[in-house]
Amino acid sequence: MIFQYTDVLVALATVNFESLVSFYTQVLGQNPTTLVPNAYAEFLFSGLRLGIFKPKSTHEAEFETTAKSKISLCLEVSNLEAAIAHLTALGYPPPGNITVASHGREIYAYDPDGNRLILHQAVTQSYES
Template sequence: MQYNNIFITIATVNFDNLVNFYIQLLEQEPKNLIPDVYAEFQISSLCLGIFKPKQNYESEFAVNTKSSLSLCLEVDNLESAIAHLQSLGYPLPGDISTASHGREIYTYDPDGNRLILHQSH
């Protein structure tokens, strides 16, 4: 099987709030926007879609605070990325940790989805 593209989507019942968070975080408007239905951001080769599930499916997409999925955002300067996130009003839990692949810090979007801000060595 040949795949043409793979992208990540986030379901939310708080559509406007989450879309506005990612507009501010990514410092760009959605590439595609259907108000109160779907927003799509293009970041390098990744497509990030945010959609509002139909009402009869909302319970299927309830926020799971123990999700193993993380949206990892690789940045050039971790301190600048942290300052930008804090300027948007999102305090970061914990401290910067050092891993074999670089430095990183965990945070969460308004729906509780895990974000990892990562700077390579």
């Protein structure tokens, strides 16, 4: 049996709502398209909806962790070095180095809650030495 769906939304839960919304507002360079103070924010860009929500108090313990998330938000950028500089200026420098994969160059970074961001620049030229 196949189910029907109309849209895809990636949602991040956080008990640090204001901090995470502020981070993504600065990283994405846009205000949320939907904002319910201290409860829900949603960003819309390039065919993806990114929601950030504060769980109900009865569920907060599920989301209070210092462990790294298993989800990665991959952001394709046109200039990887500029994206790294932007995150660094916001106080969230990527902890590692740029790596080269078959699909391009990338680096891992993390949001204030430890969710992994992958900044990715597609291959436009050969990166071989």
